Amino acid sequence: MAFIKKQTAHVESEDQDIRGLERDFIGLVAELDSDDSSVRRWAVRDLMPMPESSQPLVKRLTRENDASVRAAILNALAHLGDSVAVAGLVDCLRSEDAALRNEAIDVLKEVPHAVEPIIGGLLTDEDSDVRIFAVNILESLRHKNVEQWLIGVIEKDTHVNVCSTALDLLTEVGTEQSIPALNLLKNRFSDEPYICFSVDLALKRIANGSD
Amino acid sequence: MKHILVIDDAATVRLYHRNILEGAGYQVDEAINGIEALEKVLVQPYDLFIVDVNMPKLDGYGFLREFRSQKDVLQSPAIMVSTESGTNDRTLGYVAGANLYLTKPVKPNELLSYVRLLIGDLA
Amino acid sequence: MPAITISEDDFLKFKEYFYRKTGMLFENSKRYFVDKRLIERIEETKSDNFRNYFNMLRFEVSGNELQNLVNSMTVNETYFFREEYQFKCLVDSILSEITKKKTDDSPIRIWSVPSSSGEEPYSIAIYLLEYWADIDKWDVEIMSSDIDTNIILQAKRGFYSPRSVQHLPTKILAKYFRREAEGYQICEDLRQAVEFSRVNIMDPVQVRPFRNVDVIFCRNLLIYFDDTSRRQAAEMFFDSINKGGFVCLGHSESMSRISSLFRVRKFPEAIVYQKPWEA
Numbered sequence: 001m002a003f004i005k006k007q008t009a010h011v012e013s014e015d016q017d018i019r020g021l022e023r024d025f026i027g028l029v030a031e032l033d034s035d036d037s038s039v040r041r042w043a044v045r046d047l048m049p050m051p052e053s054s055q056p057l058v059k060r061l062t063r064e065n066d067a068s069v070r071a072a073i074l075n076a077l078a079h080l081g082d083s084v085a086v087a088g089l090v091d092c093l094r095s096e097d098a099a100l101r102n103e104a105i106d107v108l109k110e111v112p113h114a115v116e117p118i119i120g121g122l123l124t125d126e127d128s129d130v131r132i133f134a135v136n137i138l139e140s141l142r143h144k145n146v147e148q149w150l151i152g153v154i155e156k157d158t159h160v161n162v163c164s165t166a167l168d169l170l171t172e173v174g175t176e177q178s179i180p181a182l183n184l185l186k187n188r189f190s191d192e193p194y195i196c197f198s199v200d201l202a203l204k205r206i207a208n209g210s211d
Numbered sequence: 212m213k214h215i216l217v218i219d220d221a222a223t224v225r226l227y228h229r230n231i232l233e234g235a236g237y238q239v240d241e242a243i244n245g246i247e248a249l250e251k252v253l254v255q256p257y258d259l260f261i262v263d264v265n266m267p268k269l270d271g272y273g274f275l276r277e278f279r280s281q282k283d284v285l286q287s288p289a290i291m292v293s294t295e296s297g298t299n300d301r302t303l304g305y306v307a308g309a310n311l312y313l314t315k316p317v318k319p320n321e322l323l324s325y326v327r328l329l330i331g332d333l334a
Numbered sequence: 335m336p337a338i339t340i341s342e343d344d345f346l347k348f349k350e351y352f353y354r355k356t357g358m359l360f361e362n363s364k365r366y367f368v369d370k371r372l373i374e375r376i377e378e379t380k381s382d383n384f385r386n387y388f389n390m391l392r393f394e395v396s397g398n399e400l401q402n403l404v405n406s407m408t409v410n411e412t413y414f415f416r417e418e419y420q421f422k423c424l425v426d427s428i429l430s431e432i433t434k435k436k437t438d439d440s441p442i443r444i445w446s447v448p449s450s451s452g453e454e455p456y457s458i459a460i461y462l463l464e465y466w467a468d469i470d471k472w473d474v475e476i477m478s479s480d481i482d483t484n485i486i487l488q489a490k491r492g493f494y495s496p497r498s499v500q501h502l503p504t505k506i507l508a509k510y511f512r513r514e515a516e517g518y519q520i521c522e523d524l525r526q527a528v529e530f531s532r533v534n535i536m537d538p539v540q541v542r543p544f545r546n547v548d549v550i551f552c553r554n555l556l557i558y559f560d561d562t563s564r565r566q567a568a569e570m571f572f573d574s575i576n577k578g579g580f581v582c583l584g585h586s587e588s589m590s591r592i593s594s595l596f597r598v599r600k601f602p603e604a605i606v607y608q609k610p611w612e613a
Contacts, residue, residue, distance in 0.1 A: 003459065003527035004473045037613070040451055045573065068572060068613050071595055075569055078562070096299070104596070106267045107233040110562045112395065130465070132294055136265070139220075140355075140561065142395050161294040161315050168221040172351060173392060175385075194316035197230075198223045208343040209385050240515040245596060246590035253600035268594045277597075280590060 027057045037066040044069060047075040058088030071103065078107035086114045090122065091131045103135045112143040121151045123149060124160040135165040147173050154178075160192055167198040169172045214238045214256075218248040219263035219272065219292075224315075228261055231319045232326065233253045245269025249277060256285040259284055259330045261310065261322075264293040264300070272307040279308035292317055338376050341370045344384045348372065349391065356404060356557055357588040371406045375399070397560040404558055408586065412450045413456050414494070415501045417553065420582050421457060423603035424549065425466040428580050430444045432548050434473060435578055441473035445544055445574065446551045447535060449478035453498060454490030454551060455518060460510055475543065479533035486530050494522035535567055544574045553584035556592055568593030572609060581607040 023046055031043035040060075047053040054077065061073045074092075077085040092104035108115055117139060122134035135153060138146050150173070151165040155205040163185060170178055182199050215237050217228045219271045228249075240257070242248035244266040251257075264271040271291055279286065291309035293300055304312040311325055340348075345365060353359045360368050363429070372384065379399065381387035406509050415421065432442060448454040455478035462469050480486050483492055493516045511518040533540045550571050558566045571581055572595045581596060583589065589596055589607045596607035 002469050002471075002473050004475050005526075005529045006441075006475055041573075045569075066613075068610075071593070075565065098264060098272055098303075099594075101438060102267050102270050103266055105265075108564075129295060142393050142397065143394055146393070162315060164224075165221070165241075165294070167588075168223040171223050172347060192316055193318055194224075194227055194486055197227050201223060201226070205347055207345045208341050209347075220354075222354070242590075243357075244590055246594065247357070247588060249598040250588060250590065250605055252599065253605065268590055268592075273594075 001054070025050055025052065032056060032060045037069055040064070040066070041069045041072050044072040044145045046077055051080065052080070054080050054082055054084035054088065058084060058091075061088060067099070070100065074103050078111055081111050081114045086118065088113070090118065093122070093130050101133060105133055108137045109140040112141050114153060115141060115196070116145075119149060123153055128147055128162055131157065131159065131162045132165050135162065135169065139169055147175060148172075149175060151178055151181045155181045157173060159196065160189060162195060163189065164198065167195065167202060171202040171205055174206050178205060179203065179206060212236070212238045213258040215259045215261065215326070216242060216248060216251060216257045217261045218242045218245065218266070218271070219261075220244055220266040221263070224263070224288070225317045227318070231322055235312070235323050235326075236332075237326070240274040241321065245271065245274030245277070248274050252278060254285055256287070258287050259326060260287065262289050262291050264295060264304070271314060272303055274306040275304075289301060338373050338383060340372055340384050343410055344388070345369070348384075348388065351388075352403075352407075355400060355561075355591065356586075357591045358407065358557075358586050368407070371403070375403055375406060378402075388413045391400055400560070403560050408554070408557065410554060411503060413498045414452065414453050414460075416457070416587050418501070419603045420551070420553075420606075421461040422465070423582070423601050423606065424458070425461055426603060427601035428549060429466060429468070430605065432578070432580075433468060439472075440546075441475045442549075443475045443477065443547045444549045444551070445547045446476065446478040447533070448481070448482075448552075448555055449480040449486060449489050451485055451494075451498075452478070452492060452520075452528070452530070453494070454478070454553070455489075455530075456492070458551065459524050459527045460506060464506065476528045476530050477531065478548075479531045479535070480543075481532070481534045483532050486532055489528075490530050492525050494518045494520065535570060536563060538570065541570045541574065547575045548579045550575060550579070550581045552581060555584075555588065557584065557587045560594065564592045568595055572596070572613075575609050577609055577613055578611045579609050581609075583607070 028043045029045050031039050034040050044057065047057060057073050057076055061070065064070050064073060074089065077089055089104045089108055092100050095101050119134060123131055125131050125134065138149060150166045151168050154163050157163050181200055186196055186199040215232055216237060218223050219225050220243055227243045229241065232239050240251060242251055246269045262271040262274060275289060288310040289308060289309045290313060291304040292313045292315055294315045296314040301312045310329060313325065339473055345368065349360050376384065376387045379387060381390060381392065429442065445456060446458060449455055455476050459476055462474060499518050501512065510521050510523065510524055520528065556567055559567065563586065597610055599606050599608045
């Protein structure tokens with residue numbers, strides 16, 4: 001029969017060879033600039049448990065163009081979750097690169113405590129695209145203030161697409177508290193069929209929810 | 212019946228487009244992001260795609276690039292619909308393989324006229 | 335206390351949310367099934383009504399209730415040749431692509447996780463022996479891991495109920511199993527063919543020995559994980575498999591809810607996910 005078994009310990013020694021021997025902080029940071037993307041990715045993976053890694057990882061992120069290394073960096077930054085890491089993730093929202101923006105949004109959704117202190121600023125950023133991405137972060141954020149933040153957006157934001165994005169989420173999380181702001185929004189954008197459609201949907205879902 | 216795939220992470224946007232297109236007699240399927248869209252287009256052909264730009268896991272540009280590289284899949288036209296109206300975004304959309312680039316929010320008549328332009332009526 | 339009801343709008347709202355999180359889409363014809371499960375969970379969690387329950391589901395920091403709900407909405411049972419089309423895909427499409435690109439005669443490594451009570455890794459072994467023409471040309475290493483030590487012992491023992499083997503063709507059952515009073519004992523050759531190990535796939539140190547894998551079967555596991563754990567598991571798999579290697583998920587799971595690291599590949603038998611060659 002052609003089935004074989006190998007002891008995992010043997011594999012581990014091979015693994016050591018691939019990853020190099022200098023696995024201390026300075027060695028790993030140096031490897032972030034390697035020409036080999038798998039070396040860079042391993043450096044990121046091994047830096048993840050080290051609390052002082054945020055700075056070098058954020059620095060690498062802006063220059064990194066390999067998707068798998070980038071994914072590992074974003075994952076590590078979300079795991080580290082300190083102010084440098086979160087600031088690095090937020091900077092991605094201003095990137096011209098759609099893939100990077102969306103990956104950053106995805107990981108920011110998963111760190112409600114890190115997002116809480118900065119979301120207010122993002123929701124009132126002067127760039128409407130950043131405001132839209134801030135609303136996108138709220139999409140899966142497990143935080144009790146989500147509805148209030150969304151109400152704040154549809155009450156005040158003048159950009160139709162920022163309001164539309166918030167509105168989409170309110171069809172899911174909206175309660176009676178949202179009703180006045182929803183009606184107000186429909187008045188503000190009464191000539192926008194999409195806004196009218198979504199407000200009606202949100203109001204219907206709120207009214208017809210079972211008690 | 213002409214079959215259209217609406218790709219957008221926002222449930223309300225998908226429903227809005229679905230209502231408009233089904234109201235005009237088209238058949239509509241949905242996907243929540245570029246990866247789910249690829250899973251669908253590799254299994255069955257569509258006549259048209261309505262593609263959002265910003266979506267998790269795989270965005271609209273990424274979807275179109277991957278889709279346009281699939282040689283044995285029916286290469287139907289795609290309308291990219293984005294919140295971003297910059298020239299750069301538009302160029303990126305066309306380079307990725309969009310046939311048309313519209314800025315959100317899209318009005319029902321506007322959408323339908325472009326859909327008819329690209330794939331004709333229902334027959 | 336009034337009976338708990340789920341309104342039409344509640345159902346639609348829930349349906350959209352559940353689809354976004356899991357990729358599972360309930361048609362309206364499933365309404366009765368969904369309502370019944372929802373009401374069970376509402377009662378179980380003492381949430382009183384759908385509104386409170388949905389609020390908890392959506393905002394609870396731990397995300398535990400979503401996992402409980404996924405559990406109650408899916409049938410989590412294991413048996414030989416479950417989702418057989420993927421094994422067919424393995425022998426008819428995936429393996430030929432892997433062997434074509436191999437530059438040496440190192441073994442093909444297949445990792446089945448979670449092993450559960452062993453039905454999946456043994457099914458893979460049987461499928462290779464029965465249906466893969468090249469089995470004599472290549473060495474194959476089948477590894478299988480689970481977090482639960484007891485279930486691994488059960489898998490190693492290889493004793494199965496009639497229900498567990500009911501989808502096996504009679505010929506195969508007779509060839510690889512011995513009938514006993516209470517069920518079926520898998521043959522010694524197959525027991526020796528699979529290397530079982532206890533691994534928590536969320537622990538990088540434990541996953542580290544699993545390298546240069548060609549195919550990972552991870553079916554009906556990630557759907558029970560939260561977003562972060564799913565993504566991290568995908569990162570681990572990415573590190574474990576060779577360039578051009580494949581990940582097979584369960585039939586109700588999709589990489590579209592997990593990670594962007596892999597490419598979607600369609601074979602005649604199934605959709606699977608591939609680590610890019612250029613990665």
